[in-house]
Amino acid sequence: QAGxxxxxxxxxxxxxxxxxxxxxxxxxxxxxxxxxxxxxxxxPPKLLSYRDDNRPSGISERFSASRxxxxxxxxxxGLQPEDEAEYYCSxxxxxxxxxxxxxxxxxxxx
Amino acid sequence: xxxxxxxxxxxxxxGTSLRLSCVASGFTFNHYHIHWVRQAxxxxxxxxxxxxxxxxYSFYADSVxxxxxxxxxxxxxxxxxxxxxxxxxxxxxxxxAREIGGFADWxxxxxxxxSS
Numbered sequence: 001q002a003g004x005x006x007x008x009x010x011x012x013x014x015x016x017x018x019x020x021x022x023x024x025x026x027x028x029x030x031x032x033x034x035x036x037x038x039x040x041x042x043x044p045p046k047l048l049s050y051r052d053d054n055r056p057s058g059i060s061e062r063f064s065a066s067r068x069x070x071x072x073x074x075x076x077x078g079l080q081p082e083d084e085a086e087y088y089c090s091x092x093x094x095x096x097x098x099x100x101x102x103x104x105x106x107x108x109x110x
Numbered sequence: 111x112x113x114x115x116x117x118x119x120x121x122x123x124x125g126t127s128l129r130l131s132c133v134a135s136g137f138t139f140n141h142y143h144i145h146w147v148r149q150a151x152x153x154x155x156x157x158x159x160x161x162x163x164x165x166x167y168s169f170y171a172d173s174v175x176x177x178x179x180x181x182x183x184x185x186x187x188x189x190x191x192x193x194x195x196x197x198x199x200x201x202x203x204x205x206x207a208r209e210i211g212g213f214a215d216w217x218x219x220x221x222x223x224x225s226s
Contacts, residue, residue, distance in 0.1 A: 033211070035211065035212025035213065036212070037155070037212070037213065039155070044205060044216035044217065044218060044219065045155065045205075045213065045216060047210075047212045047213055047214045047215075049212065050210060050211040050212030050214070051211040051212070054211065056210075056212075056214055086154075088154065088155050090155075090157070090212065090213065096172075097169050098157065098169060098170070098171055098172075099145065099157035099160070100157065101154060101155045101156065101157060102154075103154050104154045104155070
């Protein structure tokens, strides 16, 4: 199954802003919207946003998500050391009748 | 609070079977999709399967279609993943997750190792 396209890594400085992208097509991101997960190895993933720009309770306002066409974005402001993690996007693909993930973006906070 | 607890993992030989369980609590079980998601060593997240509540059909990733079977027991608030014909490449940490339009709640995972 084809996945969503994410850059392998992004590096930003402390207190800077990082924007991560996730590109799909009209069967998944463009139609159903995307969800974003933060994953620190050794712990279960944490949902940061869903259906494009909905933030679960308890998630910091420093994390915001959006979508333009078939590309979803996650913006993290005021980067902190604990934001260094793997970030995955996911979406339901109506053509495949399956959920698909991106390969993940490793965010480095310098 | 929402809790998902996986069990049933282990070390098995190729071609054999395992059944994973995911016991849910803290929410109305029949109102939510529960999914199985795995992560192989050094790899990313991979969605496996889901079965909509109160439905008889299910959805699978191509990589496991025909080998894995998902089922739900509402009386036990439990979702199962029957894994047959296991392959070395099925070695992974298997999570169950509750979906709200994204995978909102996760268990700690159960490790499956397929090795000869």
